Amino acid sequence: MKQEIIMAGFGGQGVMSIGRLLAYAGMKESKEVSWMPSYGPEMRGGTANCTVIVSDEKIPAPVSSHPDTAIVMNLPSQDKFAPKVKKDGHLLVNSSLIEKEVERDDINIIKIPANTIADELGNTRVANMVMLGAYIAAVDIVSLDTVKDSLTNVLPERRHNLIPMNEEALDRGYNLV
Amino acid sequence: MSEKKLMKGNEVVGEAAIRAGCRYFFGYPITPQNDIPAYMSRRLPEVDGVFLQAESEVAASNMVYGAAGAGARVLTSSSSPGISLKAEGISYIAGAELPAVIVNIMRSGPGLGGIQPSQADYFQATKGMAHGDFRLLVLAPSTVQELADLTYLAFDLADKYRNPVMVLGDGMLGQMMEPVEFKEMRDLDELPKKEWATDGAKGREKNVINSLGLVAENLEKHNLKLKAKYDQMREEEVRYDDYKMDDAELAIVAYGTTARIATSAIDRARKEGYKVGLIRPITLFPYPENRIAEAADQVDEFLAVEMSTGQMVEDVKLAVNGKKPVEFYGRTGGVVPSTDEIYDKIVAMRGDK
Missing domain, CATH: 3.40.50.970 (Thiamin diphosphate (ThDP)-binding fold, Pyr/PP domains)
Structure with missing residues (x-):
């Protein structure tokens, strides 16, 4: 099995972090993984994104023209990446911030009110974890437990007090799908 | 380890x-x-x-x-x-x-x-x-x-x-x-x-x-x-890596990350029946010129892929020494070539064969 995932959002929405978390979890499950960030000069209000590939086999290109899944946290990201998702692939939409509909009926569109759920948990910044939880429920690529186990590896030590909240956010997203 | x-x-x-x-x-x-x-x-x-x-x-x-x-x-x-x-x-x-x-x-x-x-x-x-x-x-x-x-x-x-x-x-x-x-x-x-x-230099001849x-x-x-x-x-010190070269009719030559994207394109082309392989130089100097010269007796043609307007392709041509055609595909200025683009180039070269 091979999954190419693009995660995109505003700078600060934590798309790089959930990318690293997913890659780390894949590595823990002895899969081949790669994490490729966009690092170009982005406009303020534009999108930051990363491409994560999790595979049973060696990964050739670390970038993808047609990802299996796109996780979009804001509208510019949806506009940019929704058209690129492979047929029968998944599009996970942060419906708290994106109202616009995607005009495609050949992909599986999953709407997650990620910011709303994160706010309920007490911190908007875990909206990214809600999205990642939903993703691993939709696509069986790594287990939820491994993702949770990887939080200690990916979050800096000073943020380890936030692990329970991140775990809850992952659960909430996971249980939505 | x-x-x-x-x-x-x-x-x-x-x-x-x-x-x-x-x-x-x-x-x-x-x-x-x-x-x-x-x-x-x-x-x-x-x-x-x-x-x-x-x-x-x-x-x-x-x-x-x-x-x-x-x-x-x-x-x-x-x-x-x-x-x-x-x-x-x-x-x-x-x-x-x-x-x-x-x-x-x-x-x-x-x-x-x-x-x-x-x-x-x-x-x-x-x-x-x-x-x-x-x-x-x-x-x-x-x-x-x-x-x-x-x-x-x-x-x-x-x-x-x-x-x-x-x-x-x-x-x-x-x-x-x-x-x-x-x-x-x-x-x-x-x-x-x-x-x-x-x-x-205490106790020995001085070094210069x-x-x-x-x-x-x-x-x-x-x-x-x-x-x-x-x-x-x-x-x-010559180092290189071959990928699916055994029966290749087209040899792509690419190094670094471009070689990985070329590998994805090769995998896709192979599924469509195109006999494409990759020679990936690991040392750029010394260049694996003997490997490429040897491949020139096997394949019909070469394709160099780079993130430039064509630099390493000159070394491919030197090694091939006119025996077979050498084509080039590159993106430059910071644009990374896509798997699709390299695949399309393979099809353009091999499509009628």
């Missing part, structure tokens, strides 16, 4: 260098390689090493000259425009026959250019780094693991030949994360002794490190001695 870590290519350069026995880093910041000095500034003090941010790239490369002359394993890193500035020092280091490792995480040019990935410094790295009749040994990793392994190896090769070695990556490789396992930490006392180093040679006949001798080293590299 240690446990697997998920690390950024740039940081991996730093850790691999330290494990190879490097205790000195001199550099100057530039994107997209900044994680290398950042990592070294944190990590070198932990192993009693020295990290120094110089006042300029020229200064940094001359600090490397000094440290290498004193017998230390020393690293500098930069991205394209910064390497151009370091070129003067690199020529002196090569002239004085000193071992040093230089990492270039290429960005687009010319001039100040951009910060996105590129392979447009191929000519510079392999043929025209700076003035004078010298060569660098050039290693071109394509994965983060290979970046670790080749950085580690670079220090041994630099010592073996008393010559600067360049690790040539691009912004993509520097910025991406992949799992990596490091080789063991070298014991500094076990490293080969450098009898030629200027590390204090110099790149000045005003007597033409003597300097010619020196140049021929250097050439003999480069010839030895050609004999002993």
Whole structure:
């Protein structure tokens, strides 16, 4: 099995972090993984994104023209990446911030009110974890437990007090799908 | 080997260098390689090493000259425009026959250019780094693991030949994360002794490190001695990797991250029945010219793919020596070629066959 995932959002929405978390979890499950960030000069209000590939086999290109899944946290990201998702692939939409509909009926569109759920948990910044939880429920690529186990590896030590909240956010997203 | 870590290519350069026995880093910041000095500034003090941010790239490369002359394993890193500035020092280091490792995480040019990935410094790295009749040994990793392994190896090769070695990556490789396992930490006392180093002449004949040679006949001798080293590299250090070449009718030649994208295109083309393979040079100097010449007797045609307007393709043509057609596909300016584009080029070349 091979999954190419693009995660995109505003700078600060934590798309790089959930990318690293997913890659780390894949590595823990002895899969081949790669994490490729966009690092170009982005406009303020534009999108930051990363491409994560999790595979049973060696990964050739670390970038993808047609990802299996796109996780979009804001509208510019949806506009940019929704058209690129492979047929029968998944599009996970942060419906708290994106109202616009995607005009495609050949992909599986999953709407997650990620910011709303994160706010309920007490911190908007875990909206990214809600999205990642939903993703691993939709696509069986790594287990939820491994993702949770990887939080200690990916979050800096000073943020380890936030692990329970991140775990809850992952659960909430996971249980939505 | 240690446990697997998920690390950024740039940081991996730093850790691999330290494990190879490097205790000195001199550099100057530039994107997209900044994680290398950042990592070294944190990590070198932990192993009693020295990290120094110089006042300029020229200064940094001359600090490397000094440290290498004193017998230390020393690293500098930069991205394209910064390497151009370091070129003067690199020529002196090569002239004085000193071992040093230089990492270039290429960005687009010319001039100040951009910060996105590129392979447009191929000519510079392999043929025209700076003035004078010298060569660098050039290693071109394509994965983060290979970046670790080749950085580690670079220090041994630099010592073996008393010559600067360049690790040539691009912004993509520097910025991406992949799992990596490091080789063991070298014991500094076990490293080969450098009898030629200027590390204090008490009790022995003094050593001289110099790149000045005003007597033409003597300097010619020196140049021929250097050439003999480069010839030895050609004999002993050529490294490359073949992928699905056994029955290939079209051979793609690509290095670094571009080779990985080409591999994806090859996998797709193979599913459609196109007999395509890849020769991936790992050493860019010495170049695997014999492997390519040999392939010219097997395949119908070649395709060089690069992130440039066509640099390495010239070495492919030299090796093929007119036996078979050599085509080129490249994107440049920081644009990374896509799997689709390379696939389309394969189909355009092989479609009617």
